[in-house]
Amino acid sequence: MYTSRHHGTMMRHGVDRGRGMGDEAHGHPARPTGIRLVATDLDGTLLRDDGTISPRTGAALARLRQAGLTLVLVTARPPRFLRRLAASAALTGLAICCNGALVYDLDRGIVVRHTPLGGEIAARLVAGLREAVPGVCFAVEAGERYGSEPAYAALDGALVEPDGPTGDALALCRGPVTKLIVRHPDFAAEALLPLVRRLAGADAAATHSGTAFVEVASADVHKATALAALCAERGVSAEATIAFGDMPNDLPLLAWAGHAVAVANAHPDVLRVADEVTLTNQEDGVAVVLERLLQPMAGTGG
Numbered sequence: 001m002y003t004s005r006h007h008g009t010m011m012r013h014g015v016d017r018g019r020g021m022g023d024e025a026h027g028h029p030a031r032p033t034g035i036r037l038v039a040t041d042l043d044g045t046l047l048r049d050d051g052t053i054s055p056r057t058g059a060a061l062a063r064l065r066q067a068g069l070t071l072v073l074v075t076a077r078p079p080r081f082l083r084r085l086a087a088s089a090a091l092t093g094l095a096i097c098c099n100g101a102l103v104y105d106l107d108r109g110i111v112v113r114h115t116p117l118g119g120e121i122a123a124r125l126v127a128g129l130r131e132a133v134p135g136v137c138f139a140v141e142a143g144e145r146y147g148s149e150p151a152y153a154a155l156d157g158a159l160v161e162p163d164g165p166t167g168d169a170l171a172l173c174r175g176p177v178t179k180l181i182v183r184h185p186d187f188a189a190e191a192l193l194p195l196v197r198r199l200a201g202a203d204a205a206a207t208h209s210g211t212a213f214v215e216v217a218s219a220d221v222h223k224a225t226a227l228a229a230l231c232a233e234r235g236v237s238a239e240a241t242i243a244f245g246d247m248p249n250d251l252p253l254l255a256w257a258g259h260a261v262a263v264a265n266a267h268p269d270v271l272r273v274a275d276e277v278t279l280t281n282q283e284d285g286v287a288v289v290l291e292r293l294l295q296p297m298a299g300t301g302g
Contacts, residue, residue: 032259040244060287079104100226116176117218138169139181183213207249224252
């Protein structure tokens with residue numbers, strides 16, 4: 001279990017789901033003060049279900065930049081997805097990708113930090129999972145390269161990069177691995193996750209983000225470790241950070257940030273640890289909180 005500075009576990013103070021909702025009908029929770037950095041998950045949180053940023057959310061992000069606050073996108077997605085999103089929504093700055101294994105500079109289009117999983121550890125996991133759950137299949141993120149097994153591509157064709165190589169996972173893991181992706185045709189991610197964690201032991205970190213697969217990265221790599229390092233470089237404390245999320249892979253991020261916000265459509269585990277629950281991603285829940293955060297800054301000239 002990840003620990004929180006506040007209480008020693010991921011559990012925070014209880015959230016009143018009525019008063020905690022960030023809309024006018026339910027009343028506003030106390031506004032966090034001293035915020036310098038906003039960290040937000042993408043899928044299911046900042047983005048609508050169709051993968052786009054709404055006009056209201058886009059306007060809130062623009063105001064955030066004008067006010068001089070830093071925005072950091074924090075996602076399980078790889079840099080190639082962020083490039084497309086940034087181009088369509090005029091996003092700039094740094095993005096934490098692959099659950100913390102990569103930090104990507106959206107302005108320069110380069111990876112500025114990479115914490116990979118050793119290829120030998122990934123190969124051991126592949127072999128162990130094949131023995132434990134026959135039929136398991138794999139995809140591999142390696143830096144900005146992506147590859148998958150044919151069986152994985154057959155299961156997940158809509159999400160597989162069309163130009164990515166296919167081959168045996170052991171061949172794809174011959175070098176450092178940013179993220180090993182594990183899927184089985186008959187087991188959901190939540191069923192696979194305990195087994196992957198048991199086989200990985202202390203050598204790797206496994207999580208899931210509400211998709212059909214388990215994601216494996218280097219030990220101690222998660223969204224919070226990457227954000228903490230980024231904030232330390234900029235002299236930004238956890239207390240000056242607000243974070244938004246919706247899925248179990250966001251739990252370390254929310255536990256680290258000074259103020260943790262879950263969207264109403266979040267996983268039950270995320271709803272339990274949030275300081276505040278806002279509206280759903282479809283209802284511009286992140287924008288609702290940002291607008292409240294920025295209100296006292298109106299007319300200050302940034």
